Amino acid sequence: MKKNHSKSIFALAIAVIGLFSCDFLSQTGSMGGMALVRIPLVEDEGSRAISKSFIPAGISITGFTINVFGPGMEPMTKYVSRGAKVVDFYVPAGRDRHFTLEVHFYITDYNLFPYANIRSFKGREIADLKAGSFVGLTMDMVAGATDLIVVDNQNTTVWAGESILWSDTATTEVSFSTDVDIAPDGTLIIAKAGDMTADQIFYTTGISDAGGFDAVAGYFDAGCRVRSLAIDRQRGILYFSSDDNPAQFYRALILSEDPVEIQKPSLLPAGSIASVEGMAVDTWDGKLYIAGTRTFGAFSIAALVKYDPVLEVVEDFESKTTCQQIKNLRDVIVKDNGVFVLNVADLADPQFPSILKFNRNLDYQGGYGALSRDGTTFKPSMLAGAFYFPKRFFAHENSGLYVIDDSAIQDDFDHDWDKLVYVNENFSSSSWQAFPSSIGIRGETLDPFEFFE
Ligand SMILES: [Ca+2]
Ligand SMILES: [Ca+2]
Structure with a gap:
């Protein structure tokens, strides 16, 4: 019998478990301007952790990533391996601190968790942090990274x-x-x-x-x-x-x-x-x-x-x-x-x-x-930064930029040159990856796509 598990993903209401002043930080004298943030994690299906109701059956958690950004602070990333029930960390005080909790998992049972292409859940919360405060955040979890x-x-x-x-x-x-x-x-x-x-x-x-x-x-x-x-x-x-x-x-x-x-x-x-x-x-x-x-x-x-x-x-x-x-x-x-x-x-x-x-x-x-060309001629290329006619982003919640790069320009066998591209959000050429990774000789395209034209 199929369990009604998808509802439970949404069942966890946003709850601030603690939002109160705390002076022990200022007593240390070294963490001025910071706030202590606690995010409860889930350990496993059936765990007694706070977010128990969120985890559907049929998956196995591999870890957690927490990201924070906001005005006047350097973005922070923290990875926590599976097994942790809670994570505490210091964040520079200020308004509009944006928190993302990503729960990474793989699917162990497609009958219990049939969403075959989902690879993580993500929750988001925005908080204003006072210096020296202790803030607890739990989040509504929804589908995140995918195939x-x-x-x-x-x-x-x-x-x-x-x-x-x-x-x-x-x-x-x-x-x-x-x-x-x-x-x-x-x-x-x-x-x-x-x-x-x-x-x-x-x-x-x-x-x-x-x-x-x-x-x-x-x-x-x-x-x-x-x-x-x-x-x-x-x-x-x-x-x-x-x-x-x-x-x-x-x-x-x-x-x-x-x-x-x-x-x-x-x-x-x-x-x-x-x-x-x-x-x-x-x-x-x-x-x-x-x-x-x-x-x-x-x-x-x-x-x-x-x-x-x-x-x-x-x-x-x-x-x-x-x-x-x-x-x-x-x-x-x-x-x-x-x-x-x-x-x-x-x-x-x-x-x-x-x-x-x-x-x-x-x-x-x-x-x-830039458009990949040789003078006034289109030039097939897999090199970093060489694009044909980029049409669509995909994998929206995966980190980095994934692009469908489509052309209608045909080789001698009526195949056109298309490719998939990855580049990170800083546009680092060293992060560039393309599929296919090479173009072969003219007349022999290696991509199976035809995309939009
Ligand atoms: Ca093609
Ligand atoms: Ca095409």
Whole structure:
């Protein structure tokens, strides 16, 4: 009998277990300006630790990562191995300390935990810390890091792989999938071609190691051709956009039933947004970021838009007219240290960075990568920073940036050059990895993808 375990993931309410002044720190004389933070951990299924109710059956925890960032402090990372019941650590006092607890695990029993592609849970909490205080934080845990799941629209395939080296891959056939994201409990949510006029958004527990879906939990008709999805896992909200111009975009609540249930979508006012190529949610505050175009007089121009889905208004934007690095924007992802956007150059106008970084106020912070070319000729390359036409970020909650880099430029055997790319959030060339790792000789492509073109 299948246990109703997914609800328990959400059952743990955010609880501040201690928020009080404590003067023992100031007595030491050495920890002035710091606060002591305690985060309870879970040891194992069945443990008596505080968060017992959160851990579903069928997994084995391997460890915990805690990250903290905030204004005026260096970001902190702390790793704790399995077995610990609690972690205590000092954090510089101040406002808006952002804490992430990530619980790493592997699946031991797919019958008990069927979300085949989930590799961690994440919880987030923001706290103001007074110097000398002792603060306890527990967090709502939702799906975090995943296998690398990529949509291969033209091959009517969705792939799942364990690493960018693309070992241990599994596939399943999906008719013209355009985007994929993950619900709070770990359910895969995929947009795919439906009938001639509308697409379907369907959900499944995952792509099994043997390939194919474990189970299709449900689907609904989107009522439009879906170009992009974004999920706020912390708040259980699905956003999706049509490929129309002007674009329409929608919001639907994800109910944490078992299996999940998605409520009827409602249309959001688009304001000055003209088209949506890609969307992402800032998990910290629920704001939506949109890469696409906005209206500019009688025209549409490439723009990154920040949208407030509570007030249902465009809050801010940065466009081609005010940021000279913007060419054509294709997708966006929000990380702790900023907003990253894919920027597509072309051979006639090649001088644009491939990935742009902005802060949350949409101030440009720097770019990385360039169109791979030799003069006016496209040049297949796996070297660090060499991009074709980057289309989509994937593995949103994994650390670093994963990119689908797609071309339509064909070799002598009608294969086109496509690749998967990894680069860290500091754009370090030494972190670069690509699949395939080499291009072979002309006429012999090694990638199995066709992606979007
Ligand atoms: Ca290809
Ligand atoms: Ca391609």
